[in-house]
Amino acid sequence: MLAEMNKSQLEIVEAAADCFANYGADAVSIDDIARHLNATKGRIYHHFRSKSELLCAVRMRSVSLMYDQIAPIVARASDPLDAMKQMAFTHVQLILGHHSYHRVVSEDFRVFFNRSTTPDERRQIEEIIEKRTAYEELFRGVIQKGMDSGVFAKRPISLTVHSLITLLNSPSIWYSPRPGQTQDDRDAIAHDLAAMALGALGVKV
Template identity: 50%
Template sequence: MIEDLSRSQQEILDAAAECFMKMGPDVASIDDIAGLLGSTKGRVYHHFRSKGELLYAVRLRSVSLLMERVSPIAAQDIPPLEKLRAMSFAHVLRILKFLSYHRVVSEDTRMFFRGSAKPHEKEMIEQIIEMRRSYENLYRAVLTEGIEAGVFANQSVSITLHSIIILMNGPCFWYSPRPEQTDKDVEEIARSVSDLVLRAVVADPAVLETA
């Protein structure tokens, strides 16, 4: 599930995600992407055969960027509270650092629901939705565990799950990075959002202060 991309491929995808986000996937061209990279179209085509392939790779990487950080945490043998804290912090941090990837993806899920995706796109998007489902299951597991342990409030797992994912993806919609922003500032935001997730979920927020 976690891809193995060369540094050069990653750079190309970063530029592609940036162009797709800014211009929209319909308008952005391989020319624009090469232009942003300051390189030739040849370099792009060496790794990706078409814009469609780039768009697919951007979508795939948006989920695997989350998966590669969060899934090792989910596998750790630690109590649900600490686990959810670490998972949600890592998730939001990734959203903030790879904003363009996630912005592109939040758009095409909608296209999919609207049924306006072309057949070959549909297959790709279904595959990515499948990956996202396994990602969500990491959260479902820790929520269920926490509710059973009585640390998390006894709420509908499915509504809570949807809601915390939306909450963690929230910065996609409202965050715009400032040039003078440090890593510390970004971590601060991630911690604030992650705190909101934990508050929404725990039975008693007193445990958050002592933890």
């Protein structure tokens, strides 16, 4: 699977994410990524056959980082309000802490999907979509449980899930890491956005 990477592959994907986020995937070449990594193109091609495959790896890494942290929260939390507080806060923390990955994903996914033509590229993208859907289902389950118990306002579930995740994803667009910014500063942003998310669910915070 795309999510299963060794140390060398992960270093390449980290470099690719930085390049794609800073300059745009269309403008970046394998040469650019190699220079950023201070490596040869041969090292990259040893693990990834094309820029498109690297872009898939960046996108899969983004959603896997989220899923791997949020799924345990859902598994151990019995109260939907407590679960959502942790989920929202953790989601934003991951956006801020791995900003390059999520900035790449904030680009139009449909354009990315439609421009891929080979069966292998399409298989990789379907894998990403499957993982992203599984991640959304974690939120759907907790939100539905909260609506059923009266903790969250009853609204159309799909509209609520997609709108909430869009809100929590928003730092991928407007956030820029600043010199001297501390973990406490990032935590404050995560706390504020988590509070906004709970407010959108009808919780008084």
